[in-house]
Amino acid sequence: MSNTSENPNPSSSSAKMTLKTSDNELFEVEEAVAMKFCTVKQYFEDEKDSDVAARGSTTVIPLPNVHSAVLTMLISYGKKLPQSNAVADNHEEEETKKKERKKYEQGLLKNLMPGELLDLISAANYLDFKEGLEFFNQALADHIQNKSVEYVRKFFGIKNDYEPHEEEKYREEYAWAFEGIECWLIGELKQFMAKTKTLDIAGTLLGIKPALIVASFSVRGLNSLDSNILKPEMIAPGENILAAWINAIGPTGLDSNT
């Protein structure tokens, strides 16, 4: 399965190259973008042939250390960079492009998990993609900038080889550097809270075929507190569902529940 790329600037060279990722996906990339990956550039400079167009369409460059998901993102970032063979823009166009790029960068970072940043950095380093490396390095630095020591240790998989009294000494000496840093506990709580979902009322949906049927074992009849309400008060698709109950009283009224 190959990924074709559009050509935003018709006046630039339309020579394309094919890159193959670690999961055997093929990517057809414009030469201008692919050449930003210095490893790819080196691959061609090593070859004896000088006709890029001919080579580009036939040779498949293997990238055994790069996964397709990562390459997609790197190519997409590479396209947003000023192209070296593009016609020089005037001042206004340059400013607009800069703003667009900033917006794009912000959007990109919003959807990235911190762990993915490490994969991108690793791949950008392997590909020798300087601009990408710079950008993602800064993004990751921005992410860990205000994080606690415990978080950063976990993130990089580093074992703490300090004795407790040694570490305590540093923490006291540099107490000012720990001011205002989000305690890891608060960070975890925030993440946990973010995982709760809310239900929105969609309203009454008509015309669903086939119509949903209430399971035979579900309780029917009147609500014991208010006879104007018919049971079941709340239903959802599926049969083997755990009911929800409040912490105060368990489902069976017993002290322990299995």
Added chain:
Amino acid sequence: MAKTHILLSEQENLLSMASSSASNSHIPLELTLNILHHLPVKSLVRFLCISKQWRHLISSQDFIKKHLKLSIESNRDCGIILRHFDDSDFLRFLFAPLFDNNQFGNAVEIHSALQLHILHHCDGLVCLSDEKDEVAIWNPLIRKYRKLPRELVEKPSGFEHCTRAFAFGYDPQNDDYKVLRVVEFYNAKRHLTEFEVKAYSLKAQSWKKVEEQWPDKKLSLNPGSASLNGAVHWLVDAPQSKIESLIAFDLATEKFRFYKAPDQPDDEERVFPALEVLGRYLCYSVLVNHNDTTYHEVWLMKEYGVESSWTQIYRIGQGEVPGIFAYRPLMFSKNGKEVLLEEAREHYMNLVWYDMENKTGQRVENRSFPCGFTASICTGSLLLLDGDNVIDPRNEIPSEGLNLLVEALYELMFEL
């Protein structure tokens, strides 16, 4: 305190249970270093605690130099130090970070170990002195300093008075930061003068007399030095000559050399010239009287050492930008189109961003700035990490209350 210890190790167990981030057990050191290069100094000092390896990495000279270079290039961790005297005439320092949009954050007081008021800055280090015997080198962002040993002045006989001038700069050949002290001896009639030049090396932590003598006894130093390209520069007063000169002292070769200031047209009169470092250039700023108007002119030596490369980058006429009086250029904005000026008004000081192309000025409005101050640029660097700690008397010991709160949250987490 014991409870906090248990808490710290238990935290990591909990993290491995609760955390959803991928396991990144083996990241090549080179990649980690590249990421660390992009961090501000506060984070890096905190991360000294991460492991012994990280402490070695961060405090290595190589890392500190690379980090500084990147800091300067990207204007990161950049800010302004405001030095002012408070109501009880006590000297205080404030630091305000500079953001990308030319706005300054809140000015926060940084405790200085010493009541010294003259500032020179270079690479994130600040050299403080009282222009007499007390000198110290200070890194305000990481709260480290080193006080220089007192170096006596050997006054030759026949002279009653002396003035001292200091300069501070980086010697790239020896990878050393040096403080230069030039003492000018004179007597009341000023017929004769004598000079003494000594240099302090941060590496060697000692003073040394400079072999080369002051080149011309008729030259008098103007205070206010600029350090750039491995040399420190002063403007000199040469009574006979009409053309102004700069004297430069090369910190590596320890030799003096001269440069000419920008050419002055005959119908102009110059007053209050000053040398600064603006961006990466040597900067000459002066007030010019021409046709009954006063202008503030700023020149840059675009090619260091080449006198013909003096280029006037802007000229502000009095009244052109509302209410402007006397200026000192401090730094360029990130996009290089604006210059931050320190403006001296009768009862207070201002910082103004001057747009060179559109010739407009925008005053920096910031309630946390004091009325009167002297400003100096500051860049984040880890230099002097091995220096003495500045003890801030305002630092409080973390309260038991906070520990109890953390414990309570910890238990809550377990339940969840």
